[in-house]
Amino acid sequence: MVYVALITGFLLILMGLYGALTNRNILRMTVAFSIASTGTHLVLVAVGYIPGRTAPILDGAVTAADASLRIIDPVPQALVLTAIVIGLGVTALMLTYAYKLYETKRTLDISKYTDLKW
Amino acid sequence: MIKKFVALLLLAGLGLMFVGLLLGFTPDQVLNTTASYYADHSVEDTGAANIVTAVIVTYRGLDTLGEVTVLFLTATIVSLILTQPRPSGTPIIGVAEKKALSSGELLQTGTRLLVPLVLLFGVYVFVNGHLTPGGGFQGGAILASALLLLLLSDPTKRFNHRLISRVESISGILYVVIGVLGLVLAGGFLDNRILPLGAFGTLFSAGAIPVIYTLIGLKVGAEFSSMMVTLSESRDR
Numbered sequence: 001m002v003y004v005a006l007i008t009g010f011l012l013i014l015m016g017l018y019g020a021l022t023n024r025n026i027l028r029m030t031v032a033f034s035i036a037s038t039g040t041h042l043v044l045v046a047v048g049y050i051p052g053r054t055a056p057i058l059d060g061a062v063t064a065a066d067a068s069l070r071i072i073d074p075v076p077q078a079l080v081l082t083a084i085v086i087g088l089g090v091t092a093l094m095l096t097y098a099y100k101l102y103e104t105k106r107t108l109d110i111s112k113y114t115d116l117k118w
Numbered sequence: 119m120i121k122k123f124v125a126l127l128l129l130a131g132l133g134l135m136f137v138g139l140l141l142g143f144t145p146d147q148v149l150n151t152t153a154s155y156y157a158d159h160s161v162e163d164t165g166a167a168n169i170v171t172a173v174i175v176t177y178r179g180l181d182t183l184g185e186v187t188v189l190f191l192t193a194t195i196v197s198l199i200l201t202q203p204r205p206s207g208t209p210i211i212g213v214a215e216k217k218a219l220s221s222g223e224l225l226q227t228g229t230r231l232l233v234p235l236v237l238l239f240g241v242y243v244f245v246n247g248h249l250t251p252g253g254g255f256q257g258g259a260i261l262a263s264a265l266l267l268l269l270l271s272d273p274t275k276r277f278n279h280r281l282i283s284r285v286e287s288i289s290g291i292l293y294v295v296i297g298v299l300g301l302v303l304a305g306g307f308l309d310n311r312i313l314p315l316g317a318f319g320t321l322f323s324a325g326a327i328p329v330i331y332t333l334i335g336l337k338v339g340a341e342f343s344s345m346m347v348t349l350s351e352s353r354d355r
Contacts, residue, residue: 002145010136014129021125050146056169057251058161059319068149068157071169075153078173082185085255085338089192092345096196099352 005046012039026098026108030091037087041080048076165315165324166248174253175327175334179308183297186337190290193341200352221271229271236264244335248324254331258338265343269350277347286340289333296326296333 016036020029049072056074058064102108149157160172174182243250244257268275300309310330316323 003140006140006143010133010140014133014136017132018125018129021128022122047143050149055251056157057249058167058169064161064318067161067169068154071149071157073146073149073153074156074169074173077170078178081170081174081253081255082181085185086188088342089189092192092196092349095349096199099349100199 002046002049002051005042005049009039009042009046012036012042015039024109024111026101026110027095029110030094030098033094034087034091037083037090041083041087044076044080044083048073161318164310164327165318166310166327167319167324168248168250168253171248171253171327171331172324175248175330176308176310179297179330182334183293183308186290186293186334189338189341190286193286193344196345197348200348221273225271229267233264233267236267237261240264240335240339244331245328246321247331247335248327249319249321254334255338257331257335258340259342261335261339262342262346266346269346273350276351277343279344279347282340282344282347286337286344289337289340293330293333293337296330300326 013036016032016034016039019032019035023029023032053070053072054062056067056071056077058067062070098108101113105112148154156169156173156177160166160169160177164172164176166172166176240257240260240263242257243252243260244254247253247257265277296312297308299312301307304311308330310325310327313325313329315325321328
């Protein structure tokens, strides 16, 4: 099970990077980056998974006494929560810059923006 | 064509590295030292039933403050860039004068029904962050999704920017004040034991964690809303 999640995550990273490298449209590149970051989240969560254990939330079924034998690693989950929020911020900035670029040249084709090319 | 080939070559190399990682990976059978410390001590240290919340709000609370700061900076930069006056002579994007199409009866009625429920659910998620899956960031995103629904049903709707930024700055300041209070009254910055830990598993437990997560939820909701509102208003300026 954990390998399925890992392989899916790695495939999503590769798909996202392929899309970001080959697409010319800035909005499509933004979507591709979102897919790649989803893949990294999946890989991170999968690494913290331990077969046969449950979520790190204590209640009647998982008491504090046997918590360390029953729950999976909470640290990668906390990390992924941070990563999701930062990913959202990055996506918002990319969309904003895409809008601003469109305003200057009236096109979203990245190959038309040659000002820094030499 | 050659560009696509180079991209595929790069990705094949990266994929090879991933295969190596995958073949060398064996899932842990026991928790590592850090994780088992959190599992064993989070109840007596913080009183939170959700260990992920205990890690985010208390053990690594300073990092969460930094994360909220990153979000704040993003929202600020988005509104700074989008509210800049355009250089003179560039044409205006979109036709503002043209009357927008109505969004339809279904969406408008559905919005009236759903927005209060969505807001209530967002508040539920961040108030119960120390007991159930969820917390300030998730609850804040749900709050902002109610605003998104309002924007979808009426794209020309205008929101009170001052109210949004007030909510955001007040909750941000209170978050830091609670952190400093932890320094004075309890063990350190953002220590949640400034309030009594209460009975384990009830709503008013885990010290200051529900208060901090409520503030984070309001702040994140306000930041997401301000990003969406500026993005939506930039079209007809």
